[in-house]
Amino acid sequence: MRLLRLSGEKACLLGKGLLMDFKIYKFDETTSTNTVLKEGKYPVGSVAVARCQSGGRGRGGRLFRSPSTGLYMSVVFGFETLADKLFMPVRAAVDVCDVLREYTECGIKWPNDIVAQGKKLCGILAEGFDDRVIIGIGINVNTTPEFFRENGLPYATSLYIQTGREQSTDKIFNELLEAMGKHRSKEEVMDSYKKRCQTLGREIRVIQGNNEYNAAAVDLTECGELVVIKDGQRVVVNSGEVSVRSCEYA
Ligand code: BTN
Numbered sequence: 031m032r033l034l035r036l037s038g039e040k041a042c043l044l045g046k047g048l049l050m051d052f053k054i055y056k057f058d059e060t061t062s063t064n065t066v067l068k069e070g071k072y073p074v075g076s077v078a079v080a081r082c083q084s085g086g087r088g089r090g091g092r093l094f095r096s097p098s099t100g101l102y103m104s105v106v107f108g109f110e111t112l113a114d115k116l117f118m119p120v121r122a123a124v125d126v127c128d129v130l131r132e133y134t135e136c137g138i139k140w141p142n143d144i145v146a147q148g149k150k151l152c153g154i155l156a157e158g159f160d161d162r163v164i165i166g167i168g169i170n171v172n173t174t175p176e177f178f179r180e181n182g183l184p185y186a187t188s189l190y191i192q193t194g195r196e197q198s199t200d201k202i203f204n205e206l207l208e209a210m211g212k213h214r215s216k217e218e219v220m221d222s223y224k225k226r227c228q229t230l231g232r233e234i235r236v237i238q239g240n241n242e243y244n245a246a247a248v249d250l251t252e253c254g255e256l257v258v259i260k261d262g263q264r265v266v267v268n269s270g271e272v273s274v275r276s277c278e279y280a
Contacts, residue, residue, distance in 0.1 A: 050211045052077045052105070061085040063104035064166040068159050074108040079203055086168060088153055095181055099173040099188070101199040104166040105210060113253055115163055117216060119156040120254035122165045124222045125209040126152055129202065130169070134192035140229035140247070140256050144169075149187035167206065172196050216252070224250060234258070236267055 054077045060066055062085050063078035072078075080103075083096035096102050109115040123142035130136050136146040144152035155166040170188035178186045189197045224230065229247045236245055236258060245258035245265065255268040 051075050052207055052211065054079065057081070059084060062087050062166075063102050064155055064157055064164050067104050067106050067164050068157060071160065072106050074106050074162060076106045077103060077207065079103040087155060087166075088168075089155055094153060094155070094168050095183065096168060097173060097177060099171060099177070099190075101167070101169040101171050101202055103203060103206065104164050105207075107163045107165060108161065109163060115158065116253040117219070118163050118165060119154060120223055121214070121219050122154050122156070122167065122210070124214075124219050124226065126154065126167055126169070126206065127226050128222070129205045129209050130189070132205070133189050133197060133202075136192075137228040138223060138226045140227060140250075141254065145228060146187050146192050149185050151187055151189065151192070165210075169199075169202065171199050171202060220250070220252065220254070223254065229256065236260075238267075 052075050055066070055072075057063070057066070057078065057080040059082050060078070060080045062083050063080050064087060065085070066072075066078050067076055079101070080096075082098040082100070083094070083102050086094035086096035086102060088094035107118055109118065119142045123138045123144070127136060127138050127144050130144055130146075130151060134146050134151075136144050136151055139145045139150075142154040142156075143150050144154075150170075152167065152169040155168075157164045157166070170186060172190040173186075173188035175191055178184065178188075189202075227250070230249070232247055234245060234247050236243055243260055245260040247256055247258050248264075249257040251257060251266060253268075255266050258265050258267055
């Protein structure tokens with residue numbers, strides 16, 4: 031598998047497992063790579079990547095701080111069934127985690143944060159529009175401890191902090207596209223997700239709007255929903271927020 035760059039704009043994956051032909055749109059600064067693709071109704075295979083974002087968005091309507099030391103990218107995917115659509119963020123978490131594990135020890139916090147030593151390294155925002163899904167990925171690549179300290183983000187980390195040296199955002203971007211363009215069966219993805227998921231087997235606090243409770247995270251459904259045991263009852267958590275008691279971060 032190799033990644034070809036054509037006129038710096040177009041990249042396609044050649045070789046076994048060919049899946050997607052990506053068209054890349056690069057921005058020095060934009061509001062949010064997800065918003066650009068969504069508002070422009072970009073077709074499947076479009077990729078937006080920005081050096082920084084003025085209005086980076088996270089899950090639950092939160093702000094995602096996007097200084098120029100990070101990697102911010104979004105990819106438009108198509109899907110056939112609702113189950114495929116729901117599965118897309120699961121797949122993305124595994125792809126991103128696999129790439130980042132080449133740099134540092136890390137895992138997945140359900141549903142799709144990538145964490146290293148209990149701190150957030152990367153966030154993923156999946157948004158649907160028309161018949162498409164946008165997967166937005168924000169990675170703290172070369173962000174310094176000072177930035178996190180000055181911005182009140184004690185539970186964030188970066189590859190720079192984890193590895194002790196600066197890393198190339200271009201290299202990571204290419205590696206991510208390669209990973210996301212590969213074909214992997216649902217079973218293979220779910221198997222990897224379960225191995226990487228740090229939420230499973232732990233006592234967690236489930237927060238869904240005003241409803242909060244403690245539960246044990248025991249399994250995942252085939253779509254990636256979290257199965258918890260609450261007061262002896264099996265509950266499937268498919269929306270809202272889960273925070274792990276021992277490591278809560280914004
Ligand atoms: C989260 O952790 O809540 C999800 C964060 C997702 C951030 C990425 S950065 C690229 C893309 N553009 C956005 O505005 N958000 C996603």
